[in-house]
Amino acid sequence: MPENPVTEAPAHGAPGVDIPRSWHDVIDGQDRSDVPQGLWSRCPSCEAMCFVRQVEQNDDVCPMCQHHFPIGAPRRIEQLVDPDSFESLWDDLAPLDPLQFVDRKPYKDRLKAEQKKADARDAMICGRGFIKGRGVILAVMDHRFMMASMGSVVGEKLTRAIELATDDDRPLVVVSASGGARMQESALSLAQMAKTSAALARLDDAGGLFISVLTDPTYGGVTASFAMLGDLIIAEPKARIGFAGARVIANTVRQELPEGFQRSEFLLEKGFVDRITPRQELRTEISRFIDYAGK
Incomplete structure (x- = not known):
């Protein structure tokens, strides 16, 4: 490896x-x-x-x-943080192709195409910023890059953001929107689930605050790891959230599934998310909970 x-x-x-x-x-x-x-x-x-x-x-x-x-990471950051307060970090990180993976085309060629299309090196932007005057460490996934699949760069940048939040004693806010683990990186992608979860455990041990924001869609290894580990889990209205797609689940269990069982409203009813907050109210909601947590 x-x-x-x-x-x-x-x-x-x-x-x-x-x-x-x-x-x-x-x-x-x-x-x-x-x-x-x-x-x-x-x-x-x-x-x-x-x-x-x-x-x-x-x-x-x-x-x-x-x-x-759906909106890209730069637009999401613009909506969340105070004007001119965001300092982007680790923008120079870009993925390699250590496995020389090939599906319909080589992974290295796919990366070049995705980087050109999304005008970004990978699927996450991290940095420091302020939300209504409250200092935060912010990490935002970008669905425009390979459906924000979680590869080594996403895992590395998020882990650095978690560690920075621990060191600076700032609340961590992560906005997820992902199709899951990046298959082109195989076990390297799956390792990011444990890597980010372990970093969040250290943040929790240090008394840090983690606010997880789930947007449409949030699936796969992202849902199965850091996205559902927040001290507070907020979802946007009607966001699709789950591990596998509804069709895959239905074909596997061979049973009729409840209507809308992967929508944020259903998950709120079952206790998987804490709040459903419209996008226009997200800044206010996050700042209110930061104050409530004494951060």
Whole structure:
């Protein structure tokens, strides 16, 4: 097994918004192909045509049905922290291909494509920041990079963030959105479950506070490790949370499953999450619990 499955490379920023042209072609029953790109988008929940700027001003939540659009890590950080207060850390960490893994194409080629698409080195951003004046260590997963699968870089950056929160005696806030462990890194990916969980145990022994925020979707090894170990577990409305997908579970147990059994509302009822908080209220909720915990 290689000693170091990560390497260092230049960091990148966040990409822009790309709205498919077909969403703009017919508005008010007319051919509006002259409408500039990126002004309108269709809500996948209520199918209403939404003005993009209005959705952005509503924290990327549909103003009609309150559907929470998926957002990248830079946008999430922008919404959570106080202006100009975030200091990004360890942006130079990038994954290697120690196993020389090949599925439909070599992992190293897939990484290059994903890095170009997401304009990021890997699937997590970590750093120091302030949420309503409360100093925190923040780690945010980015679904745009291989569905935020957890590989060696995600595990390393999160472990460093946990250790920094322990050393600085700051609350740790982790925003999860993931498809699970990264299969292209095999056992190296699975090892991150134990690695991050052990770091969280040390944080707990030191009396630290860990707030885990679950967004849509949070699955696999992420759910089976650090995402469900928070002192407080907050979920966004209607977020899908589980270990395996509903179809996989149904095919395995050969039983009819309760409707919405992997949605945050069902999990709140069963005690797996502590709160369901709309995105617009997340800053206030986190700051309130930091004060309540005396941090």
